Amino acid sequence: MIPTRALYHHAARITLFSRASCSLCADAKQVLSRVWDRQPFEYQEIDVMKDRKWAVYEFDVPVIHVESNQNGSKETSMAAPKLMHRFSPEQVEDLLKKLGK
Numbered sequence: 001m002i003p004t005r006a007l008y009h010h011a012a013r014i015t016l017f018s019r020a021s022c023s024l025c026a027d028a029k030q031v032l033s034r035v036w037d038r039q040p041f042e043y044q045e046i047d048v049m050k051d052r053k054w055a056v057y058e059f060d061v062p063v064i065h066v067e068s069n070q071n072g073s074k075e076t077s078m079a080a081p082k083l084m085h086r087f088s089p090e091q092v093e094d095l096l097k098k099l100g101k
Contacts, residue, residue, distance in 0.1 A: 022062065
């Protein structure tokens with residue numbers, strides 16, 4: 001899953017908070033890839049060890065924030081709906097559906 005300019009036209013944005021050498025993060029990327037195949041979204045990945053603003057997730061990765069892309073902001077918020085650690089494609093799709101309502 002590589003972000004391209006075309007992705008910025010999607011209604012939803014998912015931010016994955018991860019770190020290097022994290023097997024759960026690799027699993028989360030596969031889940032998000034399967035979801036993207038059925039329901040494309042804008043994707044951003046943040047390494048919590050490099051961006052200390054998100055150090056709160058240092059021991060909780062992977063975490064995803066699911067947000068609306070309608071407001072034009074590219075910044076993710078702590079108030080965004082989240083899924084942590086292990087999550088299924090169905091759980092991600094449910095959050096995307098709730099966002100669209």
